Amino acid sequence: MQGYVDCHCHISAGDFDKDVEEVIENSKKAGLLALLAVAEHSREFEKIIELSQRYPGFIFPCLGVHPVQEVSPEQQRGACLQDLDAALPIIEKYKDQLVAIGEVGLDFTPRYVKSDTDKENQRLVLIRQAQIAKELDLPLNVHSRSAGRPTIQLLKEQGVKKVLLHAFDGKPSVAMEGVKAGYFFSIPPSIIRSEQKQKLVKQLPLENICLETDSPALGPEKQVRNEPKNICVSAEYISKIKGVSLEKVMELLVNASRVHISHRPIGGHVNRSRADV
Numbered sequence: 001m002q003g004y005v006d007c008h009c010h011i012s013a014g015d016f017d018k019d020v021e022e023v024i025e026n027s028k029k030a031g032l033l034a035l036l037a038v039a040e041h042s043r044e045f046e047k048i049i050e051l052s053q054r055y056p057g058f059i060f061p062c063l064g065v066h067p068v069q070e071v072s073p074e075q076q077r078g079a080c081l082q083d084l085d086a087a088l089p090i091i092e093k094y095k096d097q098l099v100a101i102g103e104v105g106l107d108f109t110p111r112y113v114k115s116d117t118d119k120e121n122q123r124l125v126l127i128r129q130a131q132i133a134k135e136l137d138l139p140l141n142v143h144s145r146s147a148g149r150p151t152i153q154l155l156k157e158q159g160v161k162k163v164l165l166h167a168f169d170g171k172p173s174v175a176m177e178g179v180k181a182g183y184f185f186s187i188p189p190s191i192i193r194s195e196q197k198q199k200l201v202k203q204l205p206l207e208n209i210c211l212e213t214d215s216p217a218l219g220p221e222k223q224v225r226n227e228p229k230n231i232c233v234s235a236e237y238i239s240k241i242k243g244v245s246l247e248k249v250m251e252l253l254v255n256a257s258r259v260h261i262s263h264r265p266i267g268g269h270v271n272r273s274r275a276d277v
């Protein structure tokens, strides 16, 4: 099946409340077959499940606690174990519908971690969620910022096998440690304005690459709302850097994405539109 899978997207974000239907329609027109709706905190879990039920076979739910938690729009802090208290019962409730645990990870940006204790708290939150992913046999959808090496190291120590590192900001040499462990890396449309991501894609084997948009963030243009339809921007850029046709990129990357949606059948809308005809 030709098309794209958006392996990391915040479709439950308030930015899409007004026009989510149109955003989804436009993404389908751009060739999107499926998207993974990742969570940042437990308060949006039910919304993600509802969206996945509204678009079956197209929106796939992932629940998890992000390493950075919002106290208010102006204030954010690193995650701690208490943040899991509200999340775990909801994950348990919907475990059979989930395709991954995410978005989880480590974020050692100085404004979120003031001390070693803050880093340790994030580690504990990630370790617990890594255990849950293993128990449920689900992949982890992982964020790492200023923490590429410690994230990959922790996941390896925990014996996590199915990993997608989204918008990885580390060095290609660190990413290659992930490749050795069989980990995948998803590339957002911001690649067209990020030298670091361009270098990363040059080094990564095509077999370990997936696509994402991280909508509404990481779009091709700074400060402009990103949408899942921009997935083709990443694909076209990868095809250019790797010197491989767009068709081949689609084929390989859709196959690579299947691991991260727990091998569920994708492209529900394609079947539906055929039935409509």
Ligand SMILES: [Zn+2]
Pocket (backbone or CB within 6 Å): 008, 010, 038, 103, 143, 214
């Ligand atoms: Zn994200």
